[in-house]
Amino acid sequence: MGSNPSRFQGGKRPVERVSWEDCQEFLAACNRKLPELELTLPTEAQWEYACRAGTSTPRYQENVDAIAWYVENSDGETHDVGLKQANAWGLHDMLGNVWEWCQDGWRDYVGTTVVDPAVSAETGADRVIRGGGWGGSARLVRSAYRNAFRPADRVDLLGFRCSSSA
Numbered sequence: 001m002g003s004n005p006s007r008f009q010g011g012k013r014p015v016e017r018v019s020w021e022d023c024q025e026f027l028a029a030c031n032r033k034l035p036e037l038e039l040t041l042p043t044e045a046q047w048e049y050a051c052r053a054g055t056s057t058p059r060y061q062e063n064v065d066a067i068a069w070y071v072e073n074s075d076g077e078t079h080d081v082g083l084k085q086a087n088a089w090g091l092h093d094m095l096g097n098v099w100e101w102c103q104d105g106w107r108d109y110v111g112t113t114v115v116d117p118a119v120s121a122e123t124g125a126d127r128v129i130r131g132g133g134w135g136g137s138a139r140l141v142r143s144a145y146r147n148a149f150r151p152a153d154r155v156d157l158l159g160f161r162c163s164s165s166a
Helices: 020-033 043-052
Strands: 100-106 128-130 146-149
Touching: 043 100, 043 128
Parallel strands: none
Antiparallel strands: 100 128, 128 146
């Protein structure tokens, strides 16, 4: 994309300080070059499913220090991806390091079960973030915790991961 906007630079560190809108531009550029990948941001349901990797506990590993960078162990910055234990499906840094944008707009949970409730949102509406990050407490670093940011927000604790249905 021409430059790395991250506050914390490094070849293996997560890219951060990217807005949801920046992510859409990046994904569109990737899809123009490699359309067969069909890259998107994960929906909120896809993100949680991938994070849990078959578990039903708050974290895919009970020892938070073994799997995540958060305020008590991060020294105030991101770290190279892959230094912490992966989940059962081999995905690293699903919790901690940086919050991750989801495709969905923010919605309140309803009291009934829904299946993959992708939520589109009008332009400018809040978008869901998941995973917790280097600047937050351990209680935020869990599979079910969610928050939201404005789609234009760029902060040094907010990154993304790609998803593909191909």
